[in-house]
Amino acid sequence: MMRALYIHWPFCASKCPYCDFNSHVRDTIAMEDWQGALLSDMQFEANRASGGPLRSIFFGGGTPSLMPPSLVDDLLAQSERLWGFTKDIEITLEANPSSVEAANFASLADAGINRVSLGVQSLDDGALQFLGRLHGAQEALSALDVAQKHFERVSIDLIYARPDQTAKEWQGELDQALTLGTDHLSLYQLTIEPQTRFATDVRRNIFLPLDDDHAADLFAMTREMTAAAGLPAYEISNHAKAGQESRHNLTYWRYQDYVGIGPGAHGRRGGFATLRHKKPENYLSAVAKNGHGMSAETTLAPREQASEALLMGLRLAEGVNLKELEDRFDIETGHLINQRKLTLHSDLGLAQQRGEHLCITDRGMPLLDALLTDLVHDDLVSA
Template sequence: MARALYIHWPFCAKKCPYCDFNSHVRESVDVAAWQAALLADMRAEADVAGGEALSSIFFGGGTPSLMPPSLVERLLAEAAELWGFEPGIEITLEANPSSVEARNFADLAQAGVNRVSLGVQSFDDETLRWLGRLHGAQEGLNATEAAQSAFERVSFDLIYALPGHSLDDWRKQLASALAIGTSHLSLYQLTIEPGTRFATDVRRGAFAPLDDDLAADLFDLTQEMTAAAGLPAYETSNHAVPGEESRHNLTYWRYRDYCGIGPGAHGRRGGHATVRHRKPENYLTAVERSGHGIAEQRILFSEEQASEALLMGLRLVEGVDLGEFETRFGMPGKSLIEQRKLDHLCALGLMWRRGARIGVAPAGRSVLNAVLGEVVADGLVQA
């Protein structure tokens, strides 16, 4: 059933002020206990969502590069036994570019990881300090070089549209990033997420987010430069050499089944949504008690599946085929769309329509949330 597996490692050396992911700082981690729990949770998922070989595995976090390579290897061996692997399976691990973690790259590759996603975020020391990162600019460059030597495929993240950012600042930084020569880049505008330290700083007036118009100009510049360099956008914030797109993330955006294990991990498989316990200690207790870490499991009814598929799919440059919705979800895709507003947005050049397939045009991607709020039928747009 499930073709993809997500494994969440919740631990970080430090909590970044912009991060709202399920990450935790602990003085020590009992690796043996975590290996036992993750293996048990994996087996529980395979019991209900097995039957097809995996096409992708993604270690996310937290900071998975803090995992001992031996643990990664053991988890991959178990996944191979439970599901089997498709030829050419994509196995991605998120990593921070500290020199300590970079020393593990060769061992992680030997364990089976063939794609790494580096949380570089910036190649400027002052910016990295402001973002609360523990590595410096040179460490980021060194780690990127080490990753390119160790892994078949390398991606790295950058954050832009920071307070005070100008078009010239970002043009220079992005040009330097593109010159590194990786086949994939994830380029995110700074978002002030509720519950983060940055949200508190903004509320207290410590800094103000960048002006929306300038942020839109930076987004447009990003699209132009990446496309010219041969890494066009395939999703709102993700850019790749054609054929080098993240297969795992495409599973999410194309709304295909995946299992999620580890603290706070989400899953979508067999018409059900699953959520694991978020707090690491609660997760361990749940697995010991029940044999799995699920905190919530519920049925996804057809309309909810269809609306999720629509909202995820419209993030992709390829858009969605509304004609497939009848087969997949038992309801016409057109019923999810405000047809008059779609016509209007197409006339404005913010969306496009080719037969049964619709998508957001380049001019609309910088204001994606507003476009979705217009075109998706009332009651379907989720906060």
């Protein structure tokens, strides 16, 4: 059953130096062309993936808060016609906390947005400048205040483990964030992604990333502080009060079906992986020619699906049920997890298996990428 819809808006006012998302800066945007393309792409997917109603919709980017509210309204009306909505549907839109975008919050709420994820990124002006953000700390706090007046649920993003950031500095910033009244925090360690300006800066020795040991200490402190404040980590970088977890992102992490439209959007539906053209101009051309923006539709073998389900599910504090995955993908017992490596990591306190249930411990989460490489069975990796 298709549970969720992702809509990618690829445009930003500027490109952040740490960002490797599919985002683009354009002087002009032909809104009528984009409206037609996104609606056509959505119709194509509805013809392929029925079985609603939708439980969640997520507008990501890019900067979807730069979309005209009328376009958001049209896309939501179309998605409801095509699939229907559950009574408690979660409709999230990513937004920058600028005064310009905050001015649209009332109209976006009227269009149907009921959850906003604000890219605050830092509460320190110097850090925001380093991160290439166009807003200041006070502007972000003002936008947050406007968002909380218009939307039922608000989440904020922060980036930590920045170069030379001390434990005291991050503790103070996180303390402040925990007083802002949001029920969800996405707290990401700064990573230097290839093909970004920051990657170039590191190669040129303009700055050095924070060392791994110090970053691990900040990670542990983050989990302790958020848990004490009643927003424990439910995923490696996401923290929420009980019941306030992002239902849309849980669809990904629990490996349930979702449709993705818009430039560069991924989807998983009925055993297929879909991918849209990344470059905006190529996407528009593809939709005009074919009625959809898809660049690839690939059949996923059961072992590939099982591998993806493990890689996603073990990000969650709840972990995965191995018996359910074996039954779902018809994988023989013992062919999901490398039992020898699981025993090793369990003895080290990095992973824990109780019956059919497997999770990564708090101690293991900072080493998640390495643990996943070890734990996922070679039969799945080589599928």
